[in-house]
Amino acid sequence: MPELPEVETTRLGISPHISQKSVQQIIVRQRQLRWPIPDKLEATLTGLTIIKVKRRAKYLLLETCQDWVLMIHLGMSGNLRILRESEAAGKHDHLDIIFHDDTILRYNDVRKFGSVLLIKPPLFDHPLIKHLGPEPLSDAFNGQYLYEKAQNRKTAIKNLIMNSHVVVGVGNIYASEALFQAGIHPKKQVNHISLQNYMDLAKAIQNVLQNAITQGGTTLKDFVNEQGKPGYFQQSLSVYGRKGLACFQCKQPIENEKIGQRASYFCANCQR
DNA sequence: ACTGGATCCTGACTGC
DNA sequence: TGCAGTCAGGATCCAG
Numbered sequence: 001m002p003e004l005p006e007v008e009t010t011r012l013g014i015s016p017h018i019s020q021k022s023v024q025q026i027i028v029r030q031r032q033l034r035w036p037i038p039d040k041l042e043a044t045l046t047g048l049t050i051i052k053v054k055r056r057a058k059y060l061l062l063e064t065c066q067d068w069v070l071m072i073h074l075g076m077s078g079n080l081r082i083l084r085e086s087e088a089a090g091k092h093d094h095l096d097i098i099f100h101d102d103t104i105l106r107y108n109d110v111r112k113f114g115s116v117l118l119i120k121p122p123l124f125d126h127p128l129i130k131h132l133g134p135e136p137l138s139d140a141f142n143g144q145y146l147y148e149k150a151q152n153r154k155t156a157i158k159n160l161i162m163n164s165h166v167v168v169g170v171g172n173i174y175a176s177e178a179l180f181q182a183g184i185h186p187k188k189q190v191n192h193i194s195l196q197n198y199m200d201l202a203k204a205i206q207n208v209l210q211n212a213i214t215q216g217g218t219t220l221k222d223f224v225n226e227q228g229k230p231g232y233f234q235q236s237l238s239v240y241g242r243k244g245l246a247c248f249q250c251k252q253p254i255e256n257e258k259i260g261q262r263a264s265y266f267c268a269n270c271q272r
Numbered sequence: 273a274c275t276g277g278a279t280c281c282t283g284a285c286t287g288c
Numbered sequence: 289t290g291c292a293g294t295c296a297g298g299a300t301c302c303a304g
Contacts, residue, residue, distance in 0.1 A: 002298090034280070074298095112280075113280065128299095154275080262297075263296075263297090
């Protein structure tokens with residue numbers, strides 16, 4: 001399930017195959033995703049050239065030569081692949097974008113939680129982007145920032161860092177991993193955490209995400225890159241999915257509890 | 273303004 | 289073997 005590293009891996013993977021190419025044809029097989037694929041997509045995008053593939057949070061932004069941007073979210077089970085030649089569409093292959101040189105960008109999403117939308121700049125005004133927090137790997141995100149965001153709240157720390165209005169791109173897996181790395185219990189109330197702990201946590205989040213990007217995304221569920229190949233990050237997970245197994249630091253069993261409706265993994269001994 | 277819960281969907285897995 | 293129930297998970301929406 002794509003988190004920020006998977007989306008970035010996808011961006012880096014598809015960009016060289018579709019940049020500076022013009023759209024020749026679009027095939028939509030299923031319009032009903034998180035939001036319906038707009039009816040005007042085919043007429044609007046056909047003939048336009050993709051200039052650049054950018055990313056904001058977990059949204060991929062395909063900028064065109066005109067005033068349109070194709071905004072793609074992979075939801076939880078979505079993936080984009082590059083095909084060199086036509087290949088029979090599978091059950092959940094909802095969209096093909098075919099370029100003038102026959103390269104195909106194919107969108108697949110089993111659970112249909114993703115979205116494909118057409119938007120106009122300025123992007124920061126778009127309702128889905130307007131209220132997003134800073135990118136975790138940017139200078140705007142640091143311990144001081146997190147500390148300030150926490151002051152008037154009472155929620156559990158794991159909920160805070162997974163809130164995309166606070167910071168984007170930290171999903172369920174990497175939230176558990178970062179909290180373990182920082183030695184903070186996922187249920188700890190956000191206004192009871194010191195500035196020093198927030199500085200450690202911000203660093204841990206950046207460290208976990210950067211490592212995952214370097215390694216090409218996690219393959220824990222069904223993530224595949226632009227070539228349909230899995231990532232390799234799962235070997236590096238310290239707590240996620242390790243319920244009952246020995247903590248790598250202290251050998252106590254890893255615990256599993258629901259926090260904010262999400263499965264959470266932690267070491268009650270190392271994380272306080 | 274903030275919080276927790278419900279919600280969208282399908283496939284994998286568990287238990288009877 | 290079959291069937292029902294549970295779970296996974298991003299992010300929005302809604303009610304309190």
